[in-house]
Amino acid sequence: MKFGRRAFLQFAAGAVGGTLLSPIPWQLIDDSAIWSQNWWWRPSPERGEITKVATTCLLCDGGCGLQARLVNKNRAILLEGNPKNPVSAGGICPLGAAGLQFLYAPYRIAQPLKQTKSRGDVSGLQPISWEEALKELRTRLAQLRSQGEAKTVAAITGQRPGSMSDLWQQFFAAYGSPNLFHMPTGYDSLELAAAMTAGKRSPLAFALENASFVLSFGTDLLEGWGAPGRMQAVYGLWRKGDDDKGATKIVQVESRCSLSAAKADQWLAVAPGTEAALALGIAHVLVKENLYDSEFVKNNVFGFDDWTDTQGRTRKGFRDLVLAADCAPDAVSKRTGVDEAKIRALAKEFADASNAVVVWGGGQGGLPGNLYDDLIFIALNALKGNFKSDGTVTLSPPVPLAPLPGLAMDAAARQALARQRLDLQQSVQTPLAGNGIYAFLDGAAKGTPYPINVLMVHEANPAYSLPENRLFREALAKVGTLVSFSSFMDETTQLADLVLPNTTALERFDDAIGLPGAPYAYYALASPILNPPAGTKHTGEVLLAMAKEIRGGLAEALPWSDYKAYLQYRVEGLAGSRKGMVSEAKGKPPWQLQAGDLVETNYKDGADLWKKLASGLCWYDAPVDFFQVLDTSSGKLELALNALTAKGLAGAADQVYLPRFAQLALSGDEKEYPLLLVTYRSMSLTNRYLPNPPFMTKNLWDFMLKGQEVFVEMNPKAAQALGVGEGSQARLKTLEGEVTVRVHLFAGAREGVLYLPEGLGHTAYDRYIQDKGVNANSLIEVQMDPLTGLGTVWATRAQLRRA
Amino acid sequence: MKEENKSASGGGVMGGIIFLAGFVLALIVGWVVFPNLLFSEKLQPLQFSHVSHQDSSCEDCHAFRPDGTYAGIPNINNCKECHESPMGSSEDERKLVEDYIQNDREIPWRVYSWQPDNVYFSHAPHKAKEIECKRCHRDVSEEKTLPAYKENRITGYSSRTMKMIECEKCHAEQGANNECWVCHK
Numbered sequence: 001m002k003f004g005r006r007a008f009l010q011f012a013a014g015a016v017g018g019t020l021l022s023p024i025p026w027q028l029i030d031d032s033a034i035w036s037q038n039w040w041w042r043p044s045p046e047r048g049e050i051t052k053v054a055t056t057c058l059l060c061d062g063g064c065g066l067q068a069r070l071v072n073k074n075r076a077i078l079l080e081g082n083p084k085n086p087v088s089a090g091g092i093c094p095l096g097a098a099g100l101q102f103l104y105a106p107y108r109i110a111q112p113l114k115q116t117k118s119r120g121d122v123s124g125l126q127p128i129s130w131e132e133a134l135k136e137l138r139t140r141l142a143q144l145r146s147q148g149e150a151k152t153v154a155a156i157t158g159q160r161p162g163s164m165s166d167l168w169q170q171f172f173a174a175y176g177s178p179n180l181f182h183m184p185t186g187y188d189s190l191e192l193a194a195a196m197t198a199g200k201r202s203p204l205a206f207a208l209e210n211a212s213f214v215l216s217f218g219t220d221l222l223e224g225w226g227a228p229g230r231m232q233a234v235y236g237l238w239r240k241g242d243d244d245k246g247a248t249k250i251v252q253v254e255s256r257c258s259l260s261a262a263k264a265d266q267w268l269a270v271a272p273g274t275e276a277a278l279a280l281g282i283a284h285v286l287v288k289e290n291l292y293d294s295e296f297v298k299n300n301v302f303g304f305d306d307w308t309d310t311q312g313r314t315r316k317g318f319r320d321l322v323l324a325a326d327c328a329p330d331a332v333s334k335r336t337g338v339d340e341a342k343i344r345a346l347a348k349e350f351a352d353a354s355n356a357v358v359v360w361g362g363g364q365g366g367l368p369g370n371l372y373d374d375l376i377f378i379a380l381n382a383l384k385g386n387f388k389s390d391g392t393v394t395l396s397p398p399v400p401l402a403p404l405p406g407l408a409m410d411a412a413a414r415q416a417l418a419r420q421r422l423d424l425q426q427s428v429q430t431p432l433a434g435n436g437i438y439a440f441l442d443g444a445a446k447g448t449p450y451p452i453n454v455l456m457v458h459e460a461n462p463a464y465s466l467p468e469n470r471l472f473r474e475a476l477a478k479v480g481t482l483v484s485f486s487s488f489m490d491e492t493t494q495l496a497d498l499v500l501p502n503t504t505a506l507e508r509f510d511d512a513i514g515l516p517g518a519p520y521a522y523y524a525l526a527s528p529i530l531n532p533p534a535g536t537k538h539t540g541e542v543l544l545a546m547a548k549e550i551r552g553g554l555a556e557a558l559p560w561s562d563y564k565a566y567l568q569y570r571v572e573g574l575a576g577s578r579k580g581m582v583s584e585a586k587g588k589p590p591w592q593l594q595a596g597d598l599v600e601t602n603y604k605d606g607a608d609l610w611k612k613l614a615s616g617l618c619w620y621d622a623p624v625d626f627f628q629v630l631d632t633s634s635g636k637l638e639l640a641l642n643a644l645t646a647k648g649l650a651g652a653a654d655q656v657y658l659p660r661f662a663q664l665a666l667s668g669d670e671k672e673y674p675l676l677l678v679t680y681r682s683m684s685l686t687n688r689y690l691p692n693p694p695f696m697t698k699n700l701w702d703f704m705l706k707g708q709e710v711f712v713e714m715n716p717k718a719a720q721a722l723g724v725g726e727g728s729q730a731r732l733k734t735l736e737g738e739v740t741v742r743v744h745l746f747a748g749a750r751e752g753v754l755y756l757p758e759g760l761g762h763t764a765y766d767r768y769i770q771d772k773g774v775n776a777n778s779l780i781e782v783q784m785d786p787l788t789g790l791g792t793v794w795a796t797r798a799q800l801r802r803a
Numbered sequence: 804m805k806e807e808n809k810s811a812s813g814g815g816v817m818g819g820i821i822f823l824a825g826f827v828l829a830l831i832v833g834w835v836v837f838p839n840l841l842f843s844e845k846l847q848p849l850q851f852s853h854v855s856h857q858d859s860s861c862e863d864c865h866a867f868r869p870d871g872t873y874a875g876i877p878n879i880n881n882c883k884e885c886h887e888s889p890m891g892s893s894e895d896e897r898k899l900v901e902d903y904i905q906n907d908r909e910i911p912w913r914v915y916s917w918q919p920d921n922v923y924f925s926h927a928p929h930k931a932k933e934i935e936c937k938r939c940h941r942d943v944s945e946e947k948t949l950p951a952y953k954e955n956r957i958t959g960y961s962s963r964t965m966k967m968i969e970c971e972k973c974h975a976e977q978g979a980n981n982e983c984w985v986c987h988k
Contacts, residue, residue, distance in 0.1 A: 010818050014825025022833020027841065031957040037919060038959060044920050047875070049868060 048072035054082050054616020056512055056524040057096045057229075058505040059690060061160065063512030063522065064088035064096060064229030065616060068529040076100050076506070076529055081229065082616055086589040087515065087522065088229025095686050096229075098695035102504050103530070105693075107489045107765045109501035111535035119482070120495050130537060133500050134545060137483060142550045144453055145176060151420050152453040152480075154179035154444070156437065158460030158689045160187075161513045163401070163570055164540055167558070168458070170404045171543045173414070174557035175550070178421040179452070181437045183460045183688065184467075186365030187516070188435045188790050193374035194395060196432070197638050199631035204378070205396045205519040206359055207623065208234045209591035211248055213353030215282075215346075217275040217360040217377060218254040222263060223681045224364040226517035249353070251346065253278055256680055256713070256755050257748025268346070270336040272678050272753055273794040275360070276373035277661045278343065279380050281332030283322045285347035286383050292351070293385030300627065301382050303640025303658065310645045316654040318379060318639045327661075335661075337750075356384055357392035364681050365516060366688065367467070368434070368790040375659035379639050387637055389595045389625040397521040397624040399513050402573020408553050423789070425449050430789035431647040437466075438784065438791040444475040453480035458539055459502070463491040464762060464775060465688050467793050468736065468782045485539040490691065491764045502539045503532035509564045510540075520590040521580060521621035525567065525613035538563050571613060572606035580621030582612045590620040597622040644787075664783035666797050668735045673797035676753045677734055679776045680713075685759030687776075692759050694768045703744040704757055710773030711744035712800070713755040719745050722800060729803040732756075732774075734796050736781060739774040740803055754798055842953035842962050848911055849903075850895040853943035861936060871927030876912050879903055913952040915963040916940060923988045932977070939965060 019025065038044075048071045057066040057079075065085020069078040079099050083090035102108075112133035117124025128136075144153055153175065157168055160182050172180040187203045195201040208214065208231075219225050222235065238248035252264035253275050261267040270278055286292040297304050305317040325331060333340040350356050360377045361369070386393040409417070418424075422443040423436030444452040455476070462472040476482060476495060484496035487504050502508075510526040532538075540563035547558035560566040574580075581587055581599045593599065599622060603609040613619060632638045641657040649656065666676075684699040686692055703711050703726075712732060714724075724730055728743045732754065741756070749755055760773030779798075782791040856864070864877040883904050889896050903910050916939070918924055941950070941963070953962035967986075974981045 007818070007821050010821040011825035014822035014827075015829040016825075017822075018826040018829025019833055022830055022837065024833045024837050027837075028957075031841075031955060034919065034958040034960065037921060049874065050870075050872065 045077055046071045046075050053527075053529045054084065055506070055529055056526040056616070056618070057092070057099070058159075058162075058510050058512060058526050059095050059099050059102075060093075060224070060228070060686075060688070061162075061512065061516055062088075062093070062227035062229055063515050063524050063618075064092055064227065065090075065524070065618065066092065066096060067616070068506070070529065074530065076103060079506075084583065084616060085229070085524075085618055086583045086620070087227070087233065087518070087591070087618070089233045091229045091232040093224065093228040093232075094684055094696050094699060095690070095693070098693040099506060101693035101695055102488070102690065103506055105488065105766070107769075108487055108504075108533070109489055109493070109499060109536070110533060112501065113496075113499040115497045119476075119497060122489070122494050125494075125496075125499065130500075130535075133498065134542065136498060137500070137542075138546055138549050140454055140481065141175070141546060145550065145552070149450075149453065150176035151179060151417075151422075152450055153177045153456075154181070154422070154440070154452050154454070155456040155458060156181050156183065156460050156462055157458040158183040159458065160185070163511050163513065163567055166404060167540055167543055167566065170407075170557055171547060171554070173407055173409070173417075174547065174554045176417065178418050179440065181423075181435055181440055183462065183465065184367055184435065184437060184791060186361045186368060189368035189371055189374050189785070189788060189792070190361065192432050192434050192788050192790075193371055193378060196371075196641050196643055197375065197378055197632075198395060198626070198629075199633075199638075199643075200395055200629055202395045202398070203516070205394055205623070206357055206517055207392045207394070207519045207591070208357065208359070208517075209237055211238070211355050211357040211392050212246070213350065213356040214238070214248060214250045215350055215356065215358045215380075216250065216252050216260065216264070217279060217358065219252075219260065219359045219361050220258065220364045220681055221250070221252070221260040221359075223259055223683050225361060226365060227515040228683070230515060230518060249349075255678065255750045255753060257746075258680060259683075262748070266346075268338050268342065269750060270338055271750070272676055273663050274336040274661075276370070276376040277332055277663075278336045278338060279358070279376045280322060280327045280659075280661055281329050281336070281343045282347040282350060283376070283380050283383055284327040284332070285329060285344055286351055286380075287319055287322050289347075291348065292383035296385035296388060297383065300387070300636050302632070302634040302636040302638045302642065307640045307642070309640075309642060309650075309657070311650055315640065315657060318658050321655055321658045321660060322379075350384065355392060357381070357386060358384070359517075361517070366681075368785070368788070368792055370662065370664060370792050370794070371432070371785050371787045371790075372660055372662045375639070375641075376661065378637075379659045382637055382639060387626040389627070391626075394519050394595065394623050394626045395629055396514050396519070397621065397629075399521050399523045399619075399621075400574055400577035400579055401513065401523070401570040402576070405557055405559065407557055422450070422452070428789075430785070430787055431644055431649045432788045434788045434790050436789050438471065438782065439789055441471045441475040445471070445478055447478045451478060451480070454483060455479045455481070456483045456485065457492050457496075458485040459689050461486070461490045461492045461689050463495055464764070465777060467777045467780050467791060469775070469777050470736070471782075485542070486689075487536060488691070489764055490689075491762065494764050500539070500542055501536045503528075503536045506530070507532035507536075508538045508540075509567050511567060511570075518590075519623035520593055521623075522590065522618060523574060523580075523613075523620070524618040525571070525610075527614045527616075540566065568606070568610055571610045574619065575603060575606040575609040580619050582609065582617045582619055584617065590622075593620075593622040595623045595625040595628075664785070664792065664794070666783070666795060667781055668797035670797065673734065673799045674752070675718075675798045675800060676795040677712075677732070677779060677798035678753055678755055678795050679758045679780060679793075680755050681758050685757055687759035691762050691765050691769045692772075697768075697772065705760060705773050706742065708771050708773070709740075709742050710757065710760050711742045713744050713746040713749045714753075714800070715749045715751045716745040716747060718749075718751045719743060722802070724800070724802055731801045731803050732779070732798060733801075734779045734781065734798045736779050736796070739779065741774065743800075753795075754800060841956055843956055844951045845913060845954050847913055847949045847952060849899055850893075851949050853946040855947075857944070867926065867930070871925070871930070873926040876914065879907065879909050882910075913954075913961070915950075915952065915961050917961060917964060919960070919964075922986050924986065938973075939969075 053068045057064045065082030067082040081090040081092035113125040114128045116126045190203045191201045250264040251266045252261040253268045255272040329340040329343040358380045381393045423439035482496045483498045484493040485502045486493045507528045512524045515522045547554040581602045684696045724743045726745045758776045761775030781796040866874045
């Protein structure tokens with residue numbers, strides 16, 4: 001018999017039938033599915049014992065309680081909020097939740113590096129040992145000091161406020177250089193505003209938990225302002241409402257319909273940069289219709305009525321200024337774009353509210369504001385009597401930690417040293433001196449009156465996150481050696497000559513002193529959740545090691561054996577004050593404390609307090625009464641800037657001394673650049689030292705970032721006029737640069753304004769972070785505040801064309 | 804015409820036989836040859852006799868942590884308690900002492916019931932229900948040598964890894980929750 005085609009088909013049919021009744025196809029399908037679950041790139045978590053470690057989140061200065069979940073005590077797998085923290089109450093922001101990505105990031109620096117080729121060539125950054133790296137820095141610092149050139153050593157830090165920034169100050173004072181700066185923050189102008197009005201250079205704080213009416217001028221209440229964990233809890237309280245006071249009313253004043261505006265009870269869309277003008281309009285109605293707290297103002301406010309300056313000249317007070325025609329609702333309406341009737345209604349509602357508060361602070365509070373704007377908001381709070389001891393505004397109370405040892409230098413020597421600060425040696429000088437980082441960079445770029453030989457950058461990335469970051473690069477061209485302490489290969493570190501990698505915030509002892517914007521005293525300790533990689537070293541340890549080796553008083557000024565011993569010394573001092581309490585189950589939470597409340601101390605001694613703090617509990621104490629700490633010559637809250645007359649501004653017009661609307665002029669021709677570029681922030685974007693971890697980038701809408709392209713938001717009507725539609729490619733140009741973007745039509749965007757998110761456009765790190773969108777800091781313009789010299793940003797002239 | 808066709812290749816009875824031959828052959832390949840091809844037999848790094856260790860209870864070695872989670876296969880410290888130096892003269896015990904205990908190295912046991920990462924399993928609720936170990940694991944009370952570890956060449960898991968249907972079946976019988984998220988978080 002021949003085995004023909006037909007027989008073959010019969011055999012094959014049988015084989016197919018048999019195969020279908022065998023496990024082959026079914027098992028293969030199942031197995032290939034399982035196989036595909038185990039492809040090489042899929043992370044497989046280690047298995048083992050799960051433990052939890054409590055600490056404090058220092059990824060921003062919000063100081064939230066944090067809890068890490070570990071496997072086998074050596075691999076962190078989850079960060080979550082610590083419910084035992086009375087402020088954040090188990091809350092955590094997206095950055096905290098994604099924080100582990102920094103720990104295991106491929107762009108972490110594993111060991112010290114030294115540039116062997118030309119600056120900026122990353123391939124030239126070659127590994128060296130810690131001994132070599134420390135020796136290199138120490139030799140350079142010791143040499144400059146012995147040559148009398150200590151002042152040519154400068155540093156920029158991005159971490160504050162905490163014991164680490166205190167250690168930097170101590171190191172610089174002992175070493176003999178005044179050139180210590182920090183990255184710009186909202187504190188910079190708030191502290192100066194407080195210094196002017198209250199005579200105390202400490203930031204203002206708001207009892208938001210007790211507020212029943214919140215008037216927010218552009219504050220990112222839900223996008224990271226203040227301490228994000230606290231703000232989440234506060235927002236919960238506002239929305240839940242108390243039995244006796246009901247839900248809190250929130251009014252958001254800003255040009256864009258941000259998340260905070262969308263979730264507020266009322267959104268007032270003002271023209272960008274005119275928030276303070278609206279505040280003056282409200283103040284006008286309050287004063288004119290006698291709706292303000294006249295008794296409080298009469299007894300406690302200086303400069304509301306006519307006043308006499310230090311030269312004996314009588315000057316007009318705030319009442320005259322605010323009652324002038326340009327603060328009247330019709331004029332304010334024209335300026336801000338808000339209906340006159342709405343301004344009047346809002347003023348009345350504000351006046352009627354029992355626990356009203358005015359908050360402000362430029363977005364997340366990440367940048368200093370126009371000092372006059374700060375003063376206007378302070379004035380509005382003063383008109384409402386919010387500075388009373390049971391009011392909603394006060395100064396951040398001090399935390400009584402052990403002070404750092406005094407220096408051998410006498411006061412005169414210290415003053416002489418301070419005067420040599422590079423930013424104070426430039427031709428343009430302002431009446432008030434703050435964190436003059438821009439003037440410093442300007443001086444460094446010019447090299448006059450002296451050059452900067454060594455610039456150290458710690459927990460900061462100015463090459464990326466400083467607005468108008470080209471100024472940093474320009475200054476760098478003249479800087480001798482750039483030393484980076486970054487844990488990551490960021491934009492600044494790529495330009496460094498020497499890299500001494502720090503441990504990440506989750507792997508070291510560190511602390512948070514005070515909560516930004518919170519009225520109560522707060523102290524929390526961060527302890528390492530894991531041992532840091534062998535090749536990294538806490539920058540605090542580096543400073544302590546330097547101090548030991550460089551002779552001449554440094555070792556006495558920084559006498560601690562290691563950073564932990566330094567923190568223990570500070571906590572010992574806190575315990576010695578016998579003030580405050582540790583957050584334990586019983587006891588009032590800090591936000592229920594009133595100024596002057598005595599809390600029962602619940603720790604035995606320094607060691608006991610340290611133990612409790614290291615276990616993830618925090619320390620807190622009652623707020624301070626504003627008028628108990630106030631230190632002005634009039635003994636009152638000074639709305640008139642009496643102190644300015646002593647600062648070289650004696651002969652100016654009356655209004656110069658008063659909270660007035662003084663918008664800073666923008667550069668560029670309005671015809672060529674007819675639009676305004678304003679940046680905005682999101683809880684899913686971080687925009688300072690840390691890059692956006694991929695977990696957070698995943699949370700961005702595809703109309704914010706799609707692939708590598710960022711969207712600018714614009715009003716549909718304005719877009720129509722320009723001939724662009726949703727998703728159109730366009731060229732965005734400012735005086736600082738030109739980029740390609742896509743357009744997102746958004747009815748919540750103001751006509752004539754373009755909105756660009758902050759936190760994108762990195763060029764360093766890895767492919768999951770770099771080249772996504774554009775860096776807003778490379779496009780925006782910084783305006784110098786004429787009173788403080790601080791770099792402020794409110795808008796930048798821009799043009800948009802179809803690409 | 805039909806005659807012709809029949810003789811050209813198998814028709815009728817002959818066709819049936821050819822069909823059956825293909826059918827049976829495929830069944831043999833599918834049920835006998837294929838399973839042997841699919842799994843590779845791997846040896847454990849050491850032999851271990853459960854019977855010789857019967858003086859202690861299961862949980863002395865297969866311990867649970869205070870929070871109820873299973874600590875996994877005993878680690879080298881458990882072995883060290885008795886085998887710091889050899890107690891007998893077997894080759895496997897020599898290996899245990901010299902290669903692992905003296906070097907303080909964990910024994911890389913192959914785990915017969917290793918579940919994939921996408922399965923969340925906790926022994927704790929099963930223990931609380933007093934389900935016997937051997938309901939899911941092999942009975943080792945008479946076991947002198949460890950069985951061969953059969954590794955699926957495609958998936959890399961053991962042939963004894965419990966499949967989802969077995970979990971579901973028992974959950975259904977016991978009235979336990981059978982929703983996806985119970986095991987797939």
